[in-house]
Amino acid sequence: xxxxxxxxxxxxxxxxxxxxxxxxxxxxxxxxxxxxxxxxxxxxxxxxxxxxxxxxxxxxxxxxxxxxxxxxxxxxxxxxxxxxxxxxxxxxxxxxxxxxxxxxxxxxxxxxxxxxxxxxxxxxxxxxxxxxxxxxxxxxxxxxxxxxxxxxxxxxxxxxxxxxxxxxxxxxxxxxxxxxxxxxxxxxxxxxxxxxxxxxxxxxxxxxxxxxxxxxxxxxxxxxxxxxxxxxxxxxxxxxxxxxxxxxxxxxxxxxxxxxxxxxxxxxxxxxxxxxxxxxxxxxxxxxxxxxxxxxxxxxxxxxxxxxxxxxxxxxxxxxxxxxxxxxxxxxxxxxxxx
Amino acid sequence: xxxxxxxxxxxxxxxxxxxxxxxxxxxxxxxxxxxxxxxxxxxxxxxxxxxxxxxxxxxxxxxxxxxxxxxxxxxxxxxxxxxxxxxxxxxxxxxxxxxxxxxxxxxxxxxxxxxxxxxxxxxxxxxxxxxxxxxxxxxxxxxxxxxxxxxxxxxxxxxxxxxxxxxxxxxxxxxxxxxxxxxxxxxxxxxxxxxxxxxxxxxxxxxxxxxxxxxxxxxxxxxxxxxxxxxxxxxxxxxxxxxxxxxxxxxxxxxxxxxxxxxxxxxxxxxxxxxxxxx
Numbered sequence: 001x002x003x004x005x006x007x008x009x010x011x012x013x014x015x016x017x018x019x020x021x022x023x024x025x026x027x028x029x030x031x032x033x034x035x036x037x038x039x040x041x042x043x044x045x046x047x048x049x050x051x052x053x054x055x056x057x058x059x060x061x062x063x064x065x066x067x068x069x070x071x072x073x074x075x076x077x078x079x080x081x082x083x084x085x086x087x088x089x090x091x092x093x094x095x096x097x098x099x100x101x102x103x104x105x106x107x108x109x110x111x112x113x114x115x116x117x118x119x120x121x122x123x124x125x126x127x128x129x130x131x132x133x134x135x136x137x138x139x140x141x142x143x144x145x146x147x148x149x150x151x152x153x154x155x156x157x158x159x160x161x162x163x164x165x166x167x168x169x170x171x172x173x174x175x176x177x178x179x180x181x182x183x184x185x186x187x188x189x190x191x192x193x194x195x196x197x198x199x200x201x202x203x204x205x206x207x208x209x210x211x212x213x214x215x216x217x218x219x220x221x222x223x224x225x226x227x228x229x230x231x232x233x234x235x236x237x238x239x240x241x242x243x244x245x246x247x248x249x250x251x252x253x254x255x256x257x258x259x260x261x262x263x264x265x266x267x268x269x270x271x272x273x274x275x276x277x278x279x280x281x282x283x284x285x286x287x288x289x290x291x292x293x294x295x296x297x298x299x300x301x302x303x304x305x306x307x308x309x310x311x312x313x314x315x316x317x318x319x320x321x322x323x324x325x326x327x328x329x330x331x332x333x334x335x336x337x338x339x
Numbered sequence: 340x341x342x343x344x345x346x347x348x349x350x351x352x353x354x355x356x357x358x359x360x361x362x363x364x365x366x367x368x369x370x371x372x373x374x375x376x377x378x379x380x381x382x383x384x385x386x387x388x389x390x391x392x393x394x395x396x397x398x399x400x401x402x403x404x405x406x407x408x409x410x411x412x413x414x415x416x417x418x419x420x421x422x423x424x425x426x427x428x429x430x431x432x433x434x435x436x437x438x439x440x441x442x443x444x445x446x447x448x449x450x451x452x453x454x455x456x457x458x459x460x461x462x463x464x465x466x467x468x469x470x471x472x473x474x475x476x477x478x479x480x481x482x483x484x485x486x487x488x489x490x491x492x493x494x495x496x497x498x499x500x501x502x503x504x505x506x507x508x509x510x511x512x513x514x515x516x517x518x519x520x521x522x523x524x525x526x527x528x529x530x531x532x533x534x535x536x537x538x539x540x541x542x543x544x545x546x547x548x549x550x551x552x553x554x555x556x557x558x559x560x561x562x563x564x565x566x567x568x569x570x571x572x573x574x575x576x577x578x579x580x581x582x583x584x585x586x587x588x589x590x591x592x593x594x595x596x597x598x599x600x601x602x603x604x605x606x607x608x609x610x611x612x613x614x615x616x617x618x
Contacts, residue, residue: 073579080581098581153562155576195479196562198575205454210478211463327580336564337396 030063035085037072043285051272071199072158086257086266089250091158094318096251109251118247119273120282124166126238127216127223134214138240139170142189149192150213152203154326159200163217166244169309187335221286245308379587391588404570408549411488415545419496427504441497449554457559479561487556488549496541503537532615539608543601
């Protein structure tokens with residue numbers, strides 16, 4: 001009895017102390033959870049430091065930002081299942097539509113920030129081994145008999161969906177809009193794929209570390225990062241004639257910020273993405289800034305000019321592209337059931 | 340007439356407490372998740388469930404997952420028996436070290452194992468390089484999957500057979516020899532029957548672990564539909580599509596098939612107990 005009471009008192013003391021500590025730090029500090037996709041680790045680390053400075057100047061308060069990264073499909077699932085995300089920054093509009101469908105984000109989020117809530121973009125390019133031994137210049141070289149292609153699985157990887165759509169857009173343009181030809185072309189490319197990794201980083205490792213394949217279809221930022229890390233003596237980038245404009249999307253998770261009174265902070269965090277300093281941070285991390293004129297021209301040299309098509313123009317937007325191509329029984333599944 | 344009693348009276352106290360805790364624990368940790376899994380599956384109507392069950396891609400993955408797991412577990416029975424024999428019966432330099440190495444596949448995070456095995460077995464890797472001149476590719480083929488499953492399943496057979504072998508009475512072998520049995524006869528008719536229950540347990544464990552393995556296999560499997568796609572990956576796909584019912588359906592089918600196979604192993608085990616006596 002006495003032992004029990006002592007434990008009770010002790011735990012009460014500890015509990016009060018802990019809640020005091022927690023509320024004490026909450027008074028001094030704001031906090032924000034940003035749930036993002038896989039390759040943006042370096043980007044959001046730098047941006048969080050920048051935003052913390054801006055927030056301090058503006059409000060005099062410090063803010064602790066935690067960024068979470070992973071394959072976007074899995075990230076969407078964890079937000080829907082209750083991870084306390086205040087803002088989300090995802091590679092596909094379809095990802096955020098998935099959260100909207102779960103009722104956490106109100107419809108119309110696309111018009112909340114400039115450029116349909118897309119503060120930076122990227123595209124899809126090729127990474128080949130030094131000297132380009134297979135002479136790969138454009139998408140049609142990928143279906144040559146002696147070429148092995150590395151790309152992740154569009155079922156699990158957001159980046160892989162962009163790869164797929166970029167190839168489709170190329171053939172559609174070349175054939176003058178023939179959907180059947182585009183489909184056959186994409187199917188042919190996947191016949192040259194010996195391994196479908198589950199994420200973009202996995203494919204980069206297969207190509208770079210395990211030396212499998214002749215060409216990696218990759219995010220431009222991943223390709224530039226690989227060349228920067230390993231040097232031009234090992235890899236080079238090949239820019240195809242046509243690729244896709246990968247519009248990255250950001251949104252406030254309405255239900256969560258309203259529950260915690262964080263809307264103002266969340267809004268400021270995403271709005272600041274459009275400032276000249278932030279645009280400079282994107283360019284430094286190999287993402288294409290929305291406002292190139294605000295960025296040091298030297299940093300823009302990494303991004304070659306190429307014809308970029310939009311999902312909205314060619315595929316009728318993500319609301320249509322996702323079910324048509326990638327959901328169960330979609331074109332991607334059919335490609336693998338034809339043979 | 341004998342009355343059916345819930346339990347035999349025992350002189351050991353604490354039955355109610357320990358039994359109650361056991362049931363509660365099993366209920367919370369094992370039964371609830373599994374019942375939840377089957378209940379989620381029942382959200383599907385029959386046609387959709389049938390469509391999953393008869394899909395050619397699902398069936399290919401089913402064959403691959405169970406086939407590779409069975410072959411890996413069988414291989415581990417042979418090699419595990421050999422290793423256990425060597426460790427128990429011989430005294431050699433660094434025996435303790437070899438003994439400790441057996442547990443490494445337990446300790447290594449599966450993703451690390453998968454990445455390491457892949458790096459070794461790709462055509463440019465240390466081991467893959469030896470095979471590629473003969474046109475044998477290991478990584479990204481079913482062979483690679485099998486190697487990963489052999490790796491993670493190794494400790495199970497060794498660790499279940501080893502203690503039984505250690506307790507095995509050498510006098511029985513001597514008796515067999517004095518009665519004129521050849522060495523082979525002794526092994527087949529005296530030693531193996533005694534080890535059979537342990538071998539079967541080791542096999543079941545290695546097999547069950549292999550069927551559910553995701554982390555290490557996913558790196559070395561090519562994940563190409565119909566060729567090198569394992570069942571757990573199909574479950575992940577359905578989860579990515581937020582189709583939880585279909586994901587649980589595949590999991591429930593896997594669980595049922597595994598359960599049937601393990602039940603069969605148990606039946607063999609009890610048959611062997613009757614046949615050879617409980618050694």
